[in-house]
Amino acid sequence: MSSPFRRRTFGSAVLFACVLLSCGRAEDTAPVTFCAYNLKNWLSQKPLGAAEDAPLITKPEKEKARVLAFLQQIQPDILGVCEIGTAADLTEFQARLKAAGIDLPHTEFNHGGDPTRSLALLSRFPIVARNSQSRLDYQMGAAILPMQRGILDATLEIAPHFQVRLVGVHLKSKRAIPEADEALMRRNEAHLLRRHLDAILTKSPQTNIVCYGDFNEHRNEPAISEIIGSRASDTYMTDILLRDAAGLVWTHFWDAADVYSRFDYFFVSRALRPHVDTRQSHIFTAADFDDASDHRPIVLTLKNVPAAHPQ
DSSP, rough: OHHHHHHHHHOOOOOOOHHHHHHHHHHBOEEEEEEEEEEEEEEEEEEOOTTTTTTOEEEHHHHHHHHHHHHHHHHOOOEEEEEOOHHHHHHHHHHHHHHHTTTOOOEEEESSSSSSOEEEEESSSSSEEEOOOOOOOEEEEEEEEOOOSSSSSOOOEEEEEEEEEEEEEEESSSBTTBBBHHHHHHHHHHHHHHHHHHHHHHHTTOOEEEEEEOOSTTTTTTHHHHHHHOTTSOOEEEOOOOOOTSOOOEEEEEEEEEEEEEEEEEEEETTGHHHHHHHTEEEOOOTTGGGOOBBEEEEEEEEEEOOOOOO
């Protein structure tokens, strides 16, 4: 018969080994923080109809400072933004981020038919593939219209054997325009996005995709349903429902109408869904959020990602 001392020793050894294995797994993985944010006109432009020598209108310095302050709290590893202006505006934004302690050296920039507002992605991880689409159009009646901001598409190498493909959009705003139905424009842009996602996932169903941005649409509208797709299909995209510190889901505030809406989303492919840490993913909460933008930043945290030193 074995002695109680030996049994206790053996049990302690097993427990110690389990602790070591657990610690090893923790060291082999690291969370990745991805923030998507509509910056509200981080750009320099002339007023419509202004003279050639008219001064540029820029985002107020106070608003820029609050954007940076919020991002300092979030500390993103990857940042996808809407409503940035030119490539020069992106360079300025990137420099300000670095000065604030957020070094995101790798960038992708894309625009569509809108010459003023663009999309950008900034990352501490290297970009290993680019497939952004700036020239997409659709037909409405007799008119051929461009997708206003195109589709940003960049693949990041988070670790040697773990890549994530970021697909960013900013669909047509709800602001009415005389030449076309803004809701129908948004539906057509959503269809172009769905076609882009289908092309990726039909060829490679195991692709890790995050589709993100300002969709300017409510969750129950056809445009969002088309982007999500059929649950029975390999191309299905899961809507990651986020909440703020109070449990609320709105991401945009229209002050003229006192309307709070959920316009900003993360959709992820089936392959990436197990890596989403829903407890840590959230809508950033700040009482003075509107001192920076009319949108709140949304944050997606990826878990069980192999640890690697970014280049």
